[in-house]
Amino acid sequence: MCILDRVEEILNELRPVFSRQAAFEWFVLLIWGVLLCSQPPAVTSYLNAVGLSEHYYHQALHWFHSQAWSVVKLSQAWAQWLRQHKDVHPRRGKPVYVGDGIKVSKEGRKMPAVKQLHQESDNTNKPDWIRGHYFGCLCLLLGAADALFAVPIVLRIQDGLQQHEVQTITLVDRMAALCVRLATEGSYVVLDAFFAAGNLIAKFRENQLHLISRVRINTVGKHPLPRGRGKPRIWGERIKLRTLFASTSEFISSTVRLYGKQVTVSYHTIEDSPQHLVRFVLTVLPCGKPMILLSTDITLSGSEIIEAYGWRFKIEVTFRTLIQLLWGFSYRFWMKSLPPTPQWPKNLIIDQFPVKERPIINRKMAARERFVNLNAIGLGILQVLSLEMSVDIWQGFPRWFRTLPKHGYPTEQIVRLTLQDRAVPILAKCRPCLLLNEFLALRPRRDAKPLTERIVC
Numbered sequence: 001m002c003i004l005d006r007v008e009e010i011l012n013e014l015r016p017v018f019s020r021q022a023a024f025e026w027f028v029l030l031i032w033g034v035l036l037c038s039q040p041p042a043v044t045s046y047l048n049a050v051g052l053s054e055h056y057y058h059q060a061l062h063w064f065h066s067q068a069w070s071v072v073k074l075s076q077a078w079a080q081w082l083r084q085h086k087d088v089h090p091r092r093g094k095p096v097y098v099g100d101g102i103k104v105s106k107e108g109r110k111m112p113a114v115k116q117l118h119q120e121s122d123n124t125n126k127p128d129w130i131r132g133h134y135f136g137c138l139c140l141l142l143g144a145a146d147a148l149f150a151v152p153i154v155l156r157i158q159d160g161l162q163q164h165e166v167q168t169i170t171l172v173d174r175m176a177a178l179c180v181r182l183a184t185e186g187s188y189v190v191l192d193a194f195f196a197a198g199n200l201i202a203k204f205r206e207n208q209l210h211l212i213s214r215v216r217i218n219t220v221g222k223h224p225l226p227r228g229r230g231k232p233r234i235w236g237e238r239i240k241l242r243t244l245f246a247s248t249s250e251f252i253s254s255t256v257r258l259y260g261k262q263v264t265v266s267y268h269t270i271e272d273s274p275q276h277l278v279r280f281v282l283t284v285l286p287c288g289k290p291m292i293l294l295s296t297d298i299t300l301s302g303s304e305i306i307e308a309y310g311w312r313f314k315i316e317v318t319f320r321t322l323i324q325l326l327w328g329f330s331y332r333f334w335m336k337s338l339p340p341t342p343q344w345p346k347n348l349i350i351d352q353f354p355v356k357e358r359p360i361i362n363r364k365m366a367a368r369e370r371f372v373n374l375n376a377i378g379l380g381i382l383q384v385l386s387l388e389m390s391v392d393i394w395q396g397f398p399r400w401f402r403t404l405p406k407h408g409y410p411t412e413q414i415v416r417l418t419l420q421d422r423a424v425p426i427l428a429k430c431r432p433c434l435l436l437n438e439f440l441a442l443r444p445r446r447d448a449k450p451l452t453e454r455i456v457c
Contacts, residue, residue: 003389003396003419004426007035008435010081010381017077023068025439026060027374032436034326034378035416036423041327041375050436051427056443064333064367071369075154078377079182082140082151087387089141089148091308092300094210095187096141098150098315099175099195101158104329105132109340111333112361113160116344131345134159135329135372136175138182139315142387146260146407149383150314152322152376153182156369161361162347176203183209188297190312196294205276210297212308217242219292221272221280244268244282245290251282254303258310267302281305321379321412328375333367335360382412393418 011028018024033046043060047053052060082088088095103117113133119126136158139150158174172195179189185208191200196213204211219241251266258265266284271277281293281302295305322328337357341348350358385393386409393410398421405411410418419426431437 003385003392004422004431004434006385006389007032007381010384011435013081014074014077017073018069020066020068023063023066025442026063027069028435029439030060030063030374031378031381032426034375035381035419036426038420041330042332049423050440052440052443064370065363071154071156071366071373074373074377075182078380079140079153082142082153082380083184085142085384087142087144087384089143089311091188091304095184096308096311097153097179097183097187097189098139098141098312099179099189099191100137100312100315100319101171101175101194102135102137102155102319103130103132104135105130107131108332108334110335110338111341112335112338112364113157113348114341114345115160115347117159129344131343133157133368134171136171136178137315137319138178139318141311141314142383144387144409147387147405147409148311148314149387150311150318151380151383152318153380154178155372155376157365160347161350161365163350167347172197172200173203176200179204179209180207185209188212188308190308192312201276201278201296204296210295212295212297212300212305213293214309215241215280215292215294217290217292219280221270241270241280241282241292242290244270245284248284251284252302254306256303256307256310258307259313265303265306267306269302271298279305318379322375325413325416326375326379328372328379331368331371333364333371335364379412382415385415386410386412396421 008028011031014027015024018027029050029052030046033049034041036049037045039045039048044054044057047056047060083095090096103119106114108114114131115134117130117132117134119128119130134157135155137155138153140153142149142151156174156178158171175191175195176199180203183189188210189204189212191211191213193214193216196211196215201211221239221241248266248268251268253264253266255262255264263286265286268282270280270282272280276296277298279295279298279300281295283291283293283302283306285291293305293309300308337360348361350361353361390409393415396418397410397414399417401414425431426434426436427440432441
């Protein structure tokens with residue numbers, strides 16, 4: 001199968017999400033715009049990439065505010081298609097999801113939900129405080145051989161906007177709801193230490209999901225409860241897990257694949273039983289750094305938990321690619337009627353605005369999420385093509401890099417450059433079978449230059 005046909009076969013699977021044919025047509029056009037764009041990313045650049053003139057700018061802009069589709073339905077259909085892929089990377093036969101949050105800097109004074117955010121990072125180039133949006137993301141692991149990708153399923157704005165003055169929903173609750181809605185029963189979800197909370201674990205147990213996470217070094221555990229006469233105790237004996245690193249006589253050594261390399265780690269597992277058993281893995285990395293991991297599936301061995309948590313780093317690679325390659329967070333959706341926000345804004349409370357302006361706020365929020373998820377699906381298509389059609393992509397790769405992936409599968413950048421090199425045959429009239437050419441034929445390109453002058457290879 002040709003690469004172009006495979007792309008549109010994937011897009012056809014998402015057709016039921018759109019209630020109107022025109023909305024689906026613009027979805028196909030804009031996805032191809034994301035894949036073929038070689039200019040600074042924006043809606044204008046996406047139209048230029050597929051050869052449409054400025055006459056269609058407002059129609060494309062309307063697509064981000066259309067009522068014919070929603071991010072929720074799109075993410076559910078995209079997640080269902082990914083779960084059926086042959087390259088799903090399992091743990092004991094179950095799919096593995098990776099979740100995390102990302103803070104996106106935005107300086108706009110008339111952008112709803114822009115909030116003062118604190119960045120906890122060891123990178124000195126990052127400021128401690130920024131203005132921006134907080135996105136929660138959930139990815140599914142796909143891989144072949146040594147190549148492993150965290151394919152983004154959905155990104156949702158989870159902070160900066162609340163309905164009422166008093167709100168008890170936390171970021172942990174929102175991440176739990178995101179995972180429960182999109183992850184299948186029995187699957188594993190790998191999260192960072194920020195989300196290792198009792199309410200999230202309880203939510204996961206109700207929906208038969210397993211959590212693998214890191215916990216803070218000052219975590220306190222409880223011994224399993226001994227059985228005896230009288231009223232049963234609720235809590236066992238408390239123990240500070242950090243103190244167990246003082247004596248490593250009970251630690252065992254094992255070789256695991258961590259961050260793409262075979263390394264030897266030392267670990268010791270213990271079970272904690274406040275109400276339901278969880279397994280803690282006290283780990284000493286090769287550099288000597290101690291780390292405590294948690295798994296709600298106590299049947300997993302310590303080495304399996306350590307290796308699975310190492311996969312969490314793949315979502316950081318996905319964030320970097322989405323930012324640096326596709327510029328997926330470069331949205332610009334303003335609200336003219338919004339009063340300028342202060343320098344360090346807090347949560348935007350919808351009930352404080354007039355009734356007629358509340359739908360506008362929600363539409364602007366939805367437009368941003370649609371822009372980001374459009375790029376996320378584009379990135380996912382590049383990753384799927386890398387796993388499925390690596391031979392065809394290497395044969396058509398128009399450039400050379402000094403360093404190439406050791407596993408032999410092309411990166412997302414290599415796949416995109418290969419598609420961009422084929423922009424002329426993709427948009428040529430000799431390919432009428434493509435959905436892209438069929439939909440472009442319905443939109444005459446007025447005042448357009450010849451194809452050979454319009455496409456830059």
